[in-house]
Amino acid sequence: MIVPTRSVLALALFVTLTFATTQRTAYGSSNSAPWLDAYREAAARLIGEALSDTFAWRRLSVLTDTIGHRLSGSPQLDRAIQWAVDEMKRDGLENVHTEPVIVPKWIRGAESAEIVEPAHHSIVMLGLGGSVATPPEGIEAELMVARSFEELDANASRANGAIVLLNVPFTTYNETVRFRSSGASRAGRHGARALLVRSIGPAGLRLPHTGALQYAADAPKIPAAAIAAEDADRLQRMADRLSAEAPGAKAGGSRIVVRLKMEAHFEPDVESANIVGEIRGRERPDEVVVVSGHLDSWDVGAGATDDGGGCIVTWEALRMMKKLNLRPRRTVRIVLWTNEENGGRGGLAYRDRHRSELGRHVMMLESDGGVFQPNGFGFTGSDRARRTVTEIATLLRGIGADDIGPAGGGADIGPSVLEAKIPSMSLDVDGSKYFLIHHTPADTVDKIDPVDMAKCAAAVAVMAYVVADMPQRLGE
Numbered sequence: 001m002i003v004p005t006r007s008v009l010a011l012a013l014f015v016t017l018t019f020a021t022t023q024r025t026a027y028g029s030s031n032s033a034p035w036l037d038a039y040r041e042a043a044a045r046l047i048g049e050a051l052s053d054t055f056a057w058r059r060l061s062v063l064t065d066t067i068g069h070r071l072s073g074s075p076q077l078d079r080a081i082q083w084a085v086d087e088m089k090r091d092g093l094e095n096v097h098t099e100p101v102i103v104p105k106w107i108r109g110a111e112s113a114e115i116v117e118p119a120h121h122s123i124v125m126l127g128l129g130g131s132v133a134t135p136p137e138g139i140e141a142e143l144m145v146a147r148s149f150e151e152l153d154a155n156a157s158r159a160n161g162a163i164v165l166l167n168v169p170f171t172t173y174n175e176t177v178r179f180r181s182s183g184a185s186r187a188g189r190h191g192a193r194a195l196l197v198r199s200i201g202p203a204g205l206r207l208p209h210t211g212a213l214q215y216a217a218d219a220p221k222i223p224a225a226a227i228a229a230e231d232a233d234r235l236q237r238m239a240d241r242l243s244a245e246a247p248g249a250k251a252g253g254s255r256i257v258v259r260l261k262m263e264a265h266f267e268p269d270v271e272s273a274n275i276v277g278e279i280r281g282r283e284r285p286d287e288v289v290v291v292s293g294h295l296d297s298w299d300v301g302a303g304a305t306d307d308g309g310g311c312i313v314t315w316e317a318l319r320m321m322k323k324l325n326l327r328p329r330r331t332v333r334i335v336l337w338t339n340e341e342n343g344g345r346g347g348l349a350y351r352d353r354h355r356s357e358l359g360r361h362v363m364m365l366e367s368d369g370g371v372f373q374p375n376g377f378g379f380t381g382s383d384r385a386r387r388t389v390t391e392i393a394t395l396l397r398g399i400g401a402d403d404i405g406p407a408g409g410g411a412d413i414g415p416s417v418l419e420a421k422i423p424s425m426s427l428d429v430d431g432s433k434y435f436l437i438h439h440t441p442a443d444t445v446d447k448i449d450p451v452d453m454a455k456c457a458a459a460v461a462v463m464a465y466v467v468a469d470m471p472q473r474l475g476e
């Protein structure tokens with residue numbers, strides 16, 4: 001990806017504003033609510049401000065290039081928190097502060113995996129977050145490959161004493177993430193000594209995808225790592241040839257032996273923080289619209305798509321309101337969450353700390369699905385509120401972000417939304433590239449297009465501004 005020149009940005013702006021104008025002339029107010037007319041100018045200014053500059057992308061590149069990845073408990077996350085506080089103050093946001101959260105501190109340490117029989121080959125791997133270590137000399141054992149939990153269970157005796165590879169091709173994240181999160185306990189119950197899991201993501205360019213595992217209380221804790229799809233397929237082919245007794249399959253021996261070494265461990269919990277900044281409401285400052293992303297990331301790549309981009313585009317909503325002197329009726333609050341990836345404690349701490357004011361949270365939005373071309377928003381709330389946000393989204397037709405999907409939410413806003421039944425939204429974007437780089441060393445800022453990112457910022461800004469400013473509370 002090359003950063004677009006000024007002329008490309010100018011063109012994007014021209015197209016957007018022209019399109020918005022055409023829409024208005026072509027349809028008048030007949031296909032949209034008359035009350036929205038009061039917001040057309042503010043929406044056009046916010047969209048114009050976002051698209052006139054690559055500010056969001058440049059800010060994200062500072063975060064991801066200079067500070068880098070930001071796992072809970074790491075010095076990088078501490079630096080990122082301080083940086084965000086300083087930058088929010090420089091933007092002129094109000095009530096900028098941190099709210100302490102105690103977070104787990106998991107350290108990956110050195111790690112490696114290799115095939116040692118029938119011949120030496122390295123395996124591209126990443127330990128799973130929360131995994132225990134192997135002994136210092138590693139675990140060396142015969143490999144057992146299973147294509148499903150059912151195949152693993154049906155061959156429990158072969159799993160006993162083995163290193164198990166769960167090789168389930170990626171379909172969707174929701175369908176396949178369970179092999180990463182609960183595979184270690186499933187294999188551990190059968191006496192497996194370690195788990196390798198095919199990375200949860202589409203086959204790409206031999207990338208391992210990390211992510212959290214959860215050990216069941218009643219199963220032995222065995223070390224677990226994700227391996228690249230290509231390595232999983234290679235091991236599958238080797239195992240298939242051995243079991244089929246294919247000609248020459250036993251060259252070098254009649255079994256596959258793998259060695260796994262991991263130093264992964266927990267250190268005592270440490271203090272981290274959610275970051276809060278606001279544009280205080282001019283009439284009803286106690287009523288709050290929250291926009292948010294999570295500042296922590298995994299400890300590989302740079303946490304650009306997951307979720308530095310989500311942090312920056314939601315923060316942009318407030319920066320641009322401030323810059324354009326748009327102060328809505330209600331307060332708009334940015335929250336940058338800590339510890340989404342391996343604990344979710346930022347979201348829980350916010351719910352507990354803000355419990356008494358959750359009833360005055362008008363809407364909460366989280367952006368954690370990437371900042372590619374925006375389609376609109378997912379929304380969960382009453383039918384009446386859905387009609388309103390669907391009307392507001394027509395202001396985003398010019399940038400293609402006017403769709404309101406059936407459900408919206410996020411891991412960090414979840415606890416508060418659930419507790420106080422707060423209408424919730426997620427930024428919906430073109431998701432075709434997200435899982436290619438999710439939790440990998442390739443999650444870097446070059447995967448993100450500055451114009452896409454500017455459109456995401458514009459979409460969040462317009463939605464948050466109108467919801468915060470409209471006379472009636474959302475849903476009333």
Ligand SMILES: [Zn+2]
Nearest residue numbers: 306307340368
């Ligand atoms: Zn995320």
